[in-house]
Amino acid sequence: MFDYENQAKRDGHEWIIGIDEAGRGPLAGPVVASAVALKNINFHTQIKDSKKLTANQRTKAFHEIYANAFVGVGIMSESVIDGINILQATFMAMRNAVEHLISQIPESKRKQKKFDRSVCLLVDGNAFKSGLPYAYKTVVGGDNLIFSIACASIVAKVTRDRILATYDQIFPEYGFKQHKGYPTVKHKQAIKQFGPSIIHRRSFQSV
Secondary structure, three states: OOHHHHHHHHOOOOEEEEEEEEOOOOOEOOEEEEEEEEOOOOOOOOOOOHHHOOHHHHHHHHHHHHHHEEEEEEEEOHHHHHHHOHHHHHHHHHHHHHHHHHOOOOHHHHOOOOOHHHEEEEEEOOOOOOOOOOEEEEEOOHHHHOHHHHHHHHHHHHHHHHHHHHHHHHOHHHOHHHHOOOOOHHHHHHHHHHOOOOOEOOOOOOO
């Protein structure tokens, strides 16, 4: 899972940042992006696409990722999603995640003349737009192929699930803790029964 990172290093990049998101498909709640730059690769927990891990495995991996990497997170609310559409909101969340991560890199490194050229973003998916001055490569299925992207997928998923668990306490009638806002039959039935909450994405057809 390090082929892409190793190639980026051979291309002269020092900072390789994996990027992924969680929450493009749900009917409610934010879209969350994460960016991860590894400090070392000696992990004890299993790292792979977050969808292929149990909740307990993701939580353990989440803590180890934070211990072994620079981590950035970007969150775009449902109101932003409704205002600019889910794709653009995802790009904004990714940009914010990268900027959050970059701010953690020691200033002595960031102030170097060629720092921008030393950064390479590896993005899960087939499209990316940020306006950031860094080289990037999109990789379809990157969360299965690239270690840093798999880490980012775990951080984004755990972060978003925690947000929806909090919303579940505020709006218990929708069952957010179980379906995390995704369009399950029970979720759609709850929307019909109670109407949309303030965290539902009004621009989504099912809402």
